[in-house]
Amino acid sequence: MKWTFLSVLSCASAVYAGALGGDGGPIVSFKELLGSPRLSSAVPNPAGTLALFSSSKYSFDKHDSNKSVHVVDITVPNGEVTKLWDDKNVAETVWLGIGDYIGYLKANGTKSELWISKATNNVENAVQESQKVYEFPGEVSNLKFKAVGEVVYFIVSAPAFKDGSIYSADTAPKKHSSGRVYTSLFVRHWDEWISEYKSNLFSGVIARGATGDFEVVGDLTNLLHGTELESPVGPFGGTGDFDISPDGKNVIFLSKAPKLDLAQNTATYVYAVPFTGGSKPKAINPHHGATISPRFSPDGSKVVYLQMRENGYEADKNEIFITEFTPDYNFVITQVAKNWDRSPGSVTWSANNNYLYLIGEDHGREKVWTLPIISTAPASKPHLDPTPITSEFSANDLYVIGDSENLLVSVSSYTSPTFYLIISATDGKIQDLTSPLTKLHDTPASTERGTWHGLSRSQVSDFYYPGSDGFKVHAWIIKPSFFDSSKKYPLLFLIHGGPQGAWDDAWSYRWNPAVMAEQGYVVVAFNPTGSTGYGKEFTDRIQNHWGGRPFRDLELGFEYLEKHYGDFIDTKNAIAAGASYGGYMINWIAGQPFAKKFKTLVCHDGIFNTLNMYATEELWFIDHDFKGQIFDHREHFERWNPLGNVKHWSTPMLIIHSSKDYRIPISEALAAFNVLQIKGIKSKLLTFPDENHWVLKPENSLVWHREVFNWMKEFSGVSGGRLGEEEEGEAVEEAKGLKGVKLSGEMGQDILRDD
Template sequence: MNRVSILTALLLMGASAMAQKVPEKNIEKSVLTDKINNYLDKRPMTAEDLWKLGRVSTEGLSADGNTVIYGVSNYSFEENKSEKNLYTISVKGGVAQNFTTEPGGESVVEVTANNDVIYLYKGQLWTKNLKGGAATQLTNYEGGLSNVKLSPDKKHILFSQSVLITKNHSKDKYADLPKSNVYIYDNLDYRHWDTDNDGRFNHPFVATYDNGKIGEAIDLLEGQPFYSPTAPFGGAEDFAWSPDSKSVLYVCKKKAGTEYATSTNTDIYQYALGTKQTKNLTEGMMGYDTHPTFNKQGNRLAWLSMKTDGYEADKNDIILQDMATGQKVNLTGHWDETVNAFVWSNDGKKIYFVAPTRGTVQLFAIDVPANLQVRSLPNIQQLSEGQFDISGIVGETKDGLVVTSTKMTQAAEIYVYNLKSKKLNPITTVNDSKYVQFKETKVEGRFTKASDGEDLFSWVIYPPDFDPTKKYPTLLFCQGGPQSATTQGYSFRWNFQLMASQGYIIILPNRRGMPGWGTKWNEDISKDWGGQPIRDYLSAIDDLKKEPYIDHDRIGAIGASYGGYSVFMLAGMHEGRFKSFISHCGLFNMESWYGTTEELFFANYDLGGPYWDKANAKTYKDFNPIKHIDKWNTPILIFQGGKDYRVPIGQGQEAFQVAQLKGIKSRFVFLPEENHWVLSGHNAQVWQREFFGWLKETL
């Protein structure tokens, strides 16, 4: 809608309100004037604006596919917390309806054939029909329920609960010392992500279910120190029911201690209710096996699989198994990219999936072979194309595929992708009224020749009202992962629209190690952290500097995790290119990092192994930021989370101490309650203020 149309609509709204003789006659005029000014005099986005956006999550579809159920989380600055409620809307768009309004977040478990929405609220199951009426609490289960999956015949329930297995905490080990707070460990896996291992493990339970009444539950991992769902991020997607309701599937890495910390070998297990026997469906498949999903017909099972044990960023393939014969086939093994997520088509003849490609994440389809014994390569077709990401697939309807999509300048909304017209049609517009107030920030793609002659793609974001005759401060963004794609995703912290709105140009290179440019490009970063990927960053910024609008005296480098490592590396080798650095939870001393990080499989694969192994000397010498501090001479801001076990606190502390003792302008922002990310709204505001304050001081 153009500005004239918007102005006309607002004038009509105002005329309508005055015709209804709303009390306080000046209110309508004031509100109308403000709205008109907001639309005609757009302004740059602020950090506060970012946290006022609604965060959209897809929850499900009605039985007929005509209605979408979705969640919106809204943040309260006053309470420093988010509130999530559920909404319904026609798949064709239109006016959304509130479905839940109670304080506390709800999440949909399933929608039944008669459109009863069963959802989790405060650890219990509730139900409410899409047509309206009061919500009814179904369960009152002691300890609460998590990751619930009801059997198709509604006679059984699968869920998870935390179970005490090993007495790692002193209060459990010594009951007479209830005021103690001591952890005792005999092996690794003593902490993960941001949580100390207190000896409690999430286990899957299965029980009879009769309209809310749950029978005696069977612990499928009774007495075993294993996690299912998998820690730290596994959820209900790790569970599945067979369509005949006779068995359940669960994902688990059945390893403990040092084996747990050094392996990625998760497997998919099938538990038969009748025989109470468990079978490993992925025996001999040594990497991650996740997201088991049956087709609606019940004769085929698909899941995501990586080949290599210990390689967390290996190519993710879709494996198909015929349940009658047990025969397996890799549907995407011949394809030179990696799969993010997938869903079955309703007729079971296709699988739709999303995958990174050339700086975006797009929608693909693969034909499912009717006969798995025929070894012809399945046909893979890219369906969508454009300057956006397809971040997830909800399901298939007669109107097309219901998906979520983002841009660098737009948070997630829900769309229908029309398979015939190849277009995205919006269903939700939760944040449109906010975005329309902000000045636009242009996003363009750019190719550079890397130092080895390869084509290197970057996204470049420009400030509002960009004028190529002026000069602008510029930021090189270094991506984390290290094998994470820089696409058209939307971040509520590393938000490039927000950065550009403060007057900066930002360049985001798709350097070596990013998926979407072939598996070799993705793999080339392993054991070469400080080599070609860092040269890619320098090639990208040196190429952009050729543009007359780049202020050579005001260039900075920023990044988190591996991106923070990249900043630390660049600080020792940039030869005057940069005037300021910002590193968030970056790896600084690779030896001490290896000795304190918790997912050792990652360190073993990407670095080559431990620092005492002479075969890894290059990693711990040439590619170790601490070995290049003799060349540090540039202002640097360092963020560090206190509960970050992936990149523990000592990394930020060591880097800051070096900068201070060398007399370099530096600042240490310590977030004691945050992990590798920043999740608290107030803490995030501090983060943004320190981030942009530092840039103003140093650029």
Template sequence: MPESTPFHDLAAFIALPRVSSLALSPDGTRLVTAVQELSSDRTRFIGALWEVDPSGERPARRLTRSGRGESAPGFLPDGTLLFLSSRPAADPGEGADDKQEAALWSLPAEGGEASQLLVRAGGIDGYATATAAARIALAAGLLPGAADAEQDERLREARRKAKVSAILHESVPVRYWDHDLGPAVPHVFGVPDAGAEPSVMVDCGARRIGGSGHIAVSPDGSLIAYTAALGTLPDEIRDAVVVVDAATGKQLRVLEAPDAEFGAAAFTPDSRHLVCVRERRITWDSPGDVTLWLADATDDQDPGRDLLPAFEQWPGAPVVSPVPGEDGTPVVWFTADEGGHAPVFRLSTGSGDIVRLTTSGAYSDVVASPDGATLYALRSAVDSPPAPVRLDAAASGQEPVTLPSPGQPAALPGSLTEVHTTAEDGTALRAWLVLPQDARPDTPAPLLLWVHGGPQTSWNAWHWRWSPWVAAAAGYAVLLPDPALSTGYGQHMHERGWAHWGGASYQDVLALTDAALRRDDLDGERTAMMGGSYGGYMANWIATHTDRFKAIVTHASLWNMYSFAQVTDFPAYWMRRQGDPLENTERYERESPHLRAANITTPMLVIHGDKDYRVPIGEGLALWNDLARFEVPAKFLYFPDEGHWITKPNNIRLWYATVLGFLAHHVLGEQWQRPDLV
């Protein structure tokens, strides 16, 4: 009998602890992470902060506990631990304990009770601290017409009493992923020290929602940098890095370009320069590319320079060493997708030398010790959930030291291997293949092809929401391909799929499927396909172009490219790639699955959330209605209160249960059983 694991029981799977984010104390002795676990009634996830021993000798210990949870750990120079929480204050004012707005809390370095440090009407969206000064920068909203926090609070209370929910927009965008923008306008505020009153906060400027909205404070506390969206016309809007004087809020420079986006800025140790991500904007002809950029923090005449001119992969947010390299220039660490992994790289900005520090796995949340000799990060992989690890900051080819923490890897219901083949144009292709425990030549497993979203991303890390191991526990082999447009295979991989989303990517997916099915432990007569977002688009494209699969599951998927281009949360981005549908319909006509609806014969499960603003619900409804019109066997799983991702625990359970039930009916020949509660 196959070994029983938490993945065989959806309730046990959802109850597994989920580790995210890392913060290291200024003296390097305390490492704090956030861990999400199920609430006692099993209806929501609650975050708590845990301290992890950087040496790996002591077990992790829990630091916080509340009904509302905690997130975003950070430190002040004196070792005080900061975090965000909407928990009520110890002595709340009238009605304050009913509010669900996040405030900034502090926990003394020597221990004791947490106390509310900074609070604003409307909540605090994020914060950053300096390493050598008590300066804090906050991201929070101001209602139109509010000149300060007090006026903002009065306006909010007036709206609440009048039961007004309306939002008047005078510029785009109006939505972002799964939430409405406004009526408050995001601002960045400088706080001179941790004990300052809200009245002394300095408004450092407004920022439209762009990419990350990232905030950074220079080590000496004199400067604040944040990501803002510039431009007025829709196609002009782009992310830029704004640098301001932390004491006065005066704008000192804007790092921007008409053909590029800038973000995720980090200051160098001398507080005089910035390292940030520079992304060349997409166009009709180009999928864009990403590099790291070094620029003077305050000199607007310095255009900056490319730090990775010959690096083939796309780097993530930079982490700058607290101390310069031997040549006196900054040392930077970053992660980048590469061949089904996401290693940590070390860059010497003076020489341009790059060292790949890790051999396998996907890394995130990298933090550096005060002396720049040690790194800590979260490491995950397709077969391993995120866990804190320790790395030498300079050595190549390392295997990390895993630190004791909650959420250690559970037993898996199978094993992981790779599939390789070659595309028609000669490009090398690869995929991960998850094999269930009992897959053998005498008992070949059914195959589930699972295409990732993006499309410019990769199957290289652990996924709670897209877990192949739940399917493996049900007996399926799961193929996780990285086709054209995937990250981690160089710029050519993006370019070969850019002109036709249903072209090279579709051919790559099928080529990898064919390669996998050459194995004698897989059953080529029992196959299914699924995907979400771009993977959902590919599901729809496959459904309209082949009947080789027994069933297809499509989640948050693009169906009618014409309608999608006008109602997604930022149409201008889409039209840069796809073209203006009033002037150029070439790609719409070539790529839109809805024009081929009559070709579908494969049974389909359509899944969509009503709060999905990236791929709005109209796409799912149109597909569902077309399937009904052409009498295709289909079901529609609808979530009125979910967005692009399904995030509520019991909705997650029902998502997996419905998917597995649908596949069991059409692929395994079992009788359809409607999941409980739907």
């Protein structure tokens, strides 16, 4: 095989020059998408006057990222933004809980520093009284404060040495071999090999010294030392995995059940421990499934958390539990909203302790819900269901503003990245905070809520159709901004991952239906059997039916498009694409007659051979979804195995997979690509050695989008759209193989993950 190393500097390929909409309005290229500011959630200060948020932005000119921190005055119409600083070394910024002081972690080589400053909305002097308060011996993260008067209790997380101290790369024993030895699971998780240094929580106290400056009083305490517990829970745990009581005396945190095999069990406990340590953490909740979002009530008398019923089922419904919290750690647990057939992803207390505010998925939208707890509910209705106070877009995060009943909600939609709303929890009235989005994106304010950069809500619609076994199935239609109802557009048929997931009306920097539509397609995103947000039964029906019910839903969905949307969707010019489970479904479709409906298929991180899936890390997932372990129920794995139908493969396919994907190992892509090549089917493999299940680095993501849509263009004949100009200085590897197939990849600068 001949390897050729090309420089885009000297060998830039041609791309679309770009086209504006029929009315001359702007459309969005992938480069504009990936180079746009990414706003964090906005968090209000204790007084409810200012909100803190950060923004990260990648420059394709400088090939580097930058991070800025801002406050927005939420007491004025639309909000008023003031920048505090630009500093990519600042990792986390949090309200201290005293006035308008903020604390933040700053990287200093192999160590983290804790700084405190006063934030103001004074443009001339936005940051005041900055001081370094503490230098940790290593890198820490997940900073959380709880102020009690003028004393501030704080927690950080860090990997720990066996003696309980914070891991330091400077003092760790130097290894002269790269060998790893394991005697239990996990061996690796998500995109990392498991280390001997486990994540622990460290507590500390900040007070003012004799000079009035803030200082850390005494030593830090490792709250998990001497146990087998780990917190936050990997791979995505953060500050939501623990909380500090309002009086600063206790901490609650999440940890997996330490005596159970981590790869086969989802069981997670909420533990309680004194803030100063000194006693063994005590589990609050009983043994069931995964647990998330433990929160003290504002008066400290109760704890709420969300827990799944079934151990080993990661997509089970989150149920809502409240326990009394007493100094002697005697917990009396009550379940609320037992009959609610939705699964919330987060929970927050109202300022008066009487209500819970939840974010939960419902019919393709992440809605905000309010729930009176039992003590405030009518005696005749002790198990009220939550009531939605939003009906459109998708909420990412919410915070109570001061002592009010107003919520600061971070939201996004198919047609807008993160924006902020103030929503009344009592009547649902909305106040727009448009300034952060318009100022940081340097774009005029839109007159239409939930839109950005010329995109419009008129581009988005949805429909329901009869699916398998009489169940209704939901799907989204996203049109290009230059849509002309007198014309027909190629169909981009999207299949989501999970499989227990959904296409929600939310922004994405990876699979973005609106920006994909800008390439000249009508995008239809389906939520078939197994999707979340439509009730537990609909989600659970995918178990042991991966290539059955959801596949039939997709076939019926295509037929529905042919019958009802043929006036503007060219179903004779269709392309199907999917990632993760969606990639599995692409491989499954390839071996079915349904594949003849598509001119090409795009498979990102898809399973090719279900019998190989014991190479994954979270074994509970494959065991649950295939209803048993492979050595007892091999027939379940073989029933829906794409490998079994490869003799019928004939549709051209683009395969994308990355080396650090430990959820679905890259061997799945290599095997599928080998089959395509051996059978002489037109195909291409794109791989990134430095990416995981997701392609996150902007330079890599730009290559991903260009490769995908240039490939699709070959088959669809699309002539409009904007891919974005080629960049200079990108290193692209190309390997010439059979049929002239290309294997390409690109290295890019590392930046913060797209959360």
